[in-house]
Amino acid sequence: PVLRTKLTLVAIVYCLWGIVTTLWSEQQQLSLFKSLAALFVTIPVLAGGYLWAREHEFEDVLSVLLPLTICALLAGLLGRFSTAAIVNTGRTVLYQGLVNGPNMFGSMLAMCSPLLMWQVRHHFKKKQLFWVWLAAALIGTYYLFAASSRGSILVMLTTLAFFMTTVPLARRLQLGIFAVIGIAIALMLVPDLYDRFKAQYIYKQAVTTHKSVFYTRQDVWEESMEKAKEGGVFGGGYGVSIGNRRQFHGGFTAVGYGREKGNSQLAIVEEVGLVGFGLYLIMMVTLFGRMLITAWQWPRCTEKQVLLTVTGILTGMTVQSFFEAWWVAPGSPEFVYFWTMAGIGLGLSSRRPASFPIPVPALMRRRHRQQMLAQGGGAHA
Numbered sequence: 001p002v003l004r005t006k007l008t009l010v011a012i013v014y015c016l017w018g019i020v021t022t023l024w025s026e027q028q029q030l031s032l033f034k035s036l037a038a039l040f041v042t043i044p045v046l047a048g049g050y051l052w053a054r055e056h057e058f059e060d061v062l063s064v065l066l067p068l069t070i071c072a073l074l075a076g077l078l079g080r081f082s083t084a085a086i087v088n089t090g091r092t093v094l095y096q097g098l099v100n101g102p103n104m105f106g107s108m109l110a111m112c113s114p115l116l117m118w119q120v121r122h123h124f125k126k127k128q129l130f131w132v133w134l135a136a137a138l139i140g141t142y143y144l145f146a147a148s149s150r151g152s153i154l155v156m157l158t159t160l161a162f163f164m165t166t167v168p169l170a171r172r173l174q175l176g177i178f179a180v181i182g183i184a185i186a187l188m189l190v191p192d193l194y195d196r197f198k199a200q201y202i203y204k205q206a207v208t209t210h211k212s213v214f215y216t217r218q219d220v221w222e223e224s225m226e227k228a229k230e231g232g233v234f235g236g237g238y239g240v241s242i243g244n245r246r247q248f249h250g251g252f253t254a255v256g257y258g259r260e261k262g263n264s265q266l267a268i269v270e271e272v273g274l275v276g277f278g279l280y281l282i283m284m285v286t287l288f289g290r291m292l293i294t295a296w297q298w299p300r301c302t303e304k305q306v307l308l309t310v311t312g313i314l315t316g317m318t319v320q321s322f323f324e325a326w327w328v329a330p331g332s333p334e335f336v337y338f339w340t341m342a343g344i345g346l347g348l349s350s351r352r353p354a355s356f357p358i359p360v361p362a363l364m365r366r367r368h369r370q371q372m373l374a375q376g377g378g379a380h381a
Contacts, residue, residue, distance in 0.1 A: 002050035005346060007286045008043065014272075014279040015039035018238035021272055025237025026244075030257065034239035038330040042339050049343020054351065058303045059122060061344060062310075065115040072108040073136060075099050076143035092200060095146035104333070106149025107320075109140050111337050113156045114313045116140055117163045118306065148200060151323045155316035162312025166305035217323060220262035224325075227261075228269040235273030239328065242270055264327035271328055280327075284318065287342055294349040303348070310345045314338065 002008055018035030025031035053061050079085035079097030087094040087102055099105035119133040144152060164172055214221075227242045236242040241258035261267040269277050291311045298304040317338050321327050326334035 001350070002047045002343065002346065003043075007283060007290070007342070007346060008046060010279060010283050010286060011042050011046065012039070014276065014283065015042060017276055017279060018272055021235050021237045021276075024234065026240050026242065027237060027257075030239045031237040034330065038238070041330045041336060045336055045340045046343040046346075049340040049345075050347040050350075051343075053344040053347025058306050058348070058351075061306055061348065062115045062118050064340070064344070065112055068108065069112040069115050069136070069140075072105075072112050073139055073143075075105065075108070076139065076146075092148065094148050095143065097143065097147075102147040103149045103152065103324075106144055106147035106152030107155075107334060109144040109147070110149075110152040110155035110159075110316065110320075111313070111333075112140055113159050114163075114309045117160065118309055121163075121167075121305075150202075151320045155313070155320050158316035158319055159309065159312040162308050162315065163305075166300070166308050217262050220260055221266070223259070224261045224263055224266040224270065228266045231270040231273050233274045235269065235271050235276055238271050240271055261325035261328070262323065264321035264325050267325040267328045287314070287345065290349050291345045298352075303351070307345070307348045310341055310348060314341055314345060317341075 015035060015038045018038055019032065022028050022031040022035065049064075052064055056063075075097040076095075077097075079095070079099075082098065085095060085097050087096055094102040096102040096105045099108065116133065116137040120130065120137050123129040123133055141156075144156060164175075167175075227236075230236065230242050239258075241261075244258055246257050261270070265277070265280075268280050288311070291307060291314075295304055295307050295311065298307070317334065320334070324334070326332045327338075329335055
């Protein structure tokens with residue numbers, strides 16, 4: 001069934017367009033290999049996520065993230081025994097655990113956040129399991145901030161925002177009050193806490209405070225903007241860095257070729273042009289439109305909570321793609337993760353809650369027929 005969805009059809013067209021760009025690509029072998037990799041990764045993991053969501057109970061759908069969660073938490077905990085886990089950039093100290101790179105470590109922890117949030121809430125009344133999952137969530141949050149990956153923190157906060165919409169208003173107000181009180185106490189105990197937080201997570205320990213919040217991305221974005229303009233309507237070829245003098249020598253990796261692009265959307269235009277970017281927008285509108293409309297139609301229930309949590313992590317990953325060009329890297333963990341969760345979102349949207357067995361359109365038609373019968377009966381009488 002997933003192969004007949006609009007999202008899958010557009011995704012296939014997008015990948016095929018990447019193959020077409022091989023005809024005028026500066027690196028034809030790279031464009032061919034990378035576009036084929038995108039096709040062979042996107043469709044299987046999308047179908048796998050869809051089938052997982054269809055075959056598992058709503059409460060167990062997010063358990064697909066359990067292996068990743070265990071690995072990420074162990075990487076953080078066991079990294080305490082390794083000197084290589086600490087990265088000193090000269091301006092600040094970052095923690096990467098047993099992962100190669102603080103940003104990748106932070107990204108892994110952000111990807112685990114839907115499962116941790118869901119399990120904490122799901123086991124709220126089961127005290128023993130609740131404390132276990134709460135401890136895991138707190139550990140993951142601690143290491144996420146220790147990695148100082150702003151993009152990953154933003155992913156987690158976006159997921160949390162969607163997740164909190166499933167919490168009753170009274171409970172949200174209680175949590176908000178506790179959060180405000182906690183922050184106020186922390187600021188009283190550590191007066192310079194705000195300045196330290198701003199320096200570490202907003203300005204990323206910039207040498208001068210006059211620099212932009214995005215100073216680490218500004219030069220990269222400017223170059224990517226210029227190359228996107230050169231990409232024009234048809235692009236320079238999937239996977240290509242326009243004007244790069246290095247040659248792709250084949251193999252299963254493009255490491256050593258290209259440059260950091262810093263923004264997925266600009267990278268899309270550079271590589272596959274405005275045509276490819278248009279297909280990308282259609283995919284995003286189709287995916288999020290399907291999930292949001294379904295969530296709006298469903299009543300407040302467990303199934304809606306899971307669907308909105310998945311919508312939250314996908315929204316967070318999309319926001320993160322504004323700062324990382326993983327969308328054009330089909331072998332990256334973020335690419336695989338996004339399409340797996342997209343499949344899960346589609347699978348959830350194709351089902352209906354057990355507490356709401358009649359689809360909304362059918363229920364509306366039934367009510368309409370009943371009203372018409374009642375009016376007709378009254379007129380006949």
